[in-house]
Amino acid sequence: MRQNPSFVLGDPDELKRLVRENPWVTMVSHTADGLVASHYPVILDESRDGVVLLSHVGRPDEQLHELGRHELLVIVQGPHGYISPGWYDANPAVPTWNFVVAHLYGVPQLLGDDENLEVLAALVDHFEERMPQPRRMNGTIENADYAARIAAGTVGFRLEVTRVVAKEKMSQNKPAETVERIIGELEGSGPYASAALAGEMRRVRERRAR
Template sequence: MIVEGPQGYISPGWYGVSPAVPTWNFVVAHLTGTPEVVSQAENLRLTDVLVDYFEDQTDQPARLHASAANTEYAERIVGGTVAFRMKVDRFEAKRKMSQDKPDAVADRVIEGLSALGPFHNPPLARYMREIRGRDRAGLGAPRALQSGV
């Protein structure tokens, strides 16, 4: 299984030095293991948990079981989905976040990603800002990376 985090194109124009070439910043984790398909009942339960997780972030959550009709519909369509669990045997995570660049260059990259335009990428800019701040403070990877997400 591959889990991707923020990623995006990094323009050499942001470096402010020459020569320079473009690159791609990314966070990714590769998980190897044996997936186990869960029962339809467990699939419905997990779907319910997932829906609640996302809907809890809204002002008016739309619950999977908001009505008898919706529950019936959810039970019917869950057959078209597959949920699984996986015991992870091997986990490999990588990140490339312009960590080899001086702070001034990385700051310009973050500014470029934050600016409106063809390479506007606020999630990547936020992640780079967090990583660089944590690295400067000697704190290591954010909790999300430590847990494998």
Template sequence: MRQNPSFAMTDIVELRRIIAEHPWVTLVSDTPDGLVASHYAVLLDEGADDLTIVGHVGKPDDLIHGLGERELLVVVQGPHGYISPGWYPPGPNVPTWNFVSVHLAGVPEILSTEENLAVLELLVARFESAMPGPRLMWEPPNDEDFVRRLERGTVGFRLRPTRVTAKRKLSQNRPDEVVDTIIAQLEDGAGPYADPRLPGEMRRAHDALRQARSAQAEKGEATR
């Protein structure tokens, strides 16, 4: 992903939030047979306060990716959407696409059987807990034999990224009034591109910009 300093995300708290809120990721490996991509859910490692993630793949995806033997790229896709030139002031303009994306790269560590079981349990709990009657991994009618057979069909991994590229392209290069108009259009339930997640991210980004500008202005006044 080509980086632009104006759109770079570096705040680890924000990066962790994006990963936690968008756990369905794309795994990409460069193998002797060419590029391979798979799609799985991941979690932030509870034992780390950085961007370490844990997850699993189903066999034989571990062999197809060469899991644990070569670099793995994990693509986390946050909110994104089309931005119409009709939402800008009159004049020459073209459409664009706003988005938030995080790329994590490194050689993953293969988990032990018990570690993998713990990750599988956490994954089930993470998503099942929202259900009115959660079916957790170890609860009946699942028994230990069933769960352990399930585990043997998977390979767990932990990725401590050695390279991180994160981009938040959310109209930061536009005036405040234009950004407010775009947000209003995206929040309009009647519009074909309405999506409350994207304007929510835009608000976060632009609130941070406004605070930074205000702090800079106050600093400038103080030095006069």
């Protein structure tokens, strides 16, 4: 991804927020057989400094990706959407696409069986927390026993991010009144309305105004 100084997302806390709010990621490896891509959920290892991801793959994806042998690219994509030139107070004008995305690189560390089970439990807990009656992986003896049996079909890993290319393109290069107009359109009821993208634009604007 080409970087643009006007749109750099370099704040580690914001990167972590992006991961927390958008945990379904794309993993890309450049292997001996060519490019391989897979899609899995990730969570942050909150006990460690920096941006550190925890996840797992189902066998034999660890072989397809050659996990642990080279760098893995993890793509995290946040809110995005079409921005019509009709929303600008300018003529001529061209459309664009606003988005926030991070390319996170690192060499995965494969986990042993016990730690893999811990990561699987943490993943389940993370997503079940919002449920009115969470079904935790270790919530009952039966669930724990079942999870321990099927865990052999997965490979857990920890990825310490060593390289980041991240971009938040939220019309920062436009006048304030244009940005407000775009946000209003996104919060409306039109065909390209997106409350999530509008919220992200407001967050970026407020953060950059500090």
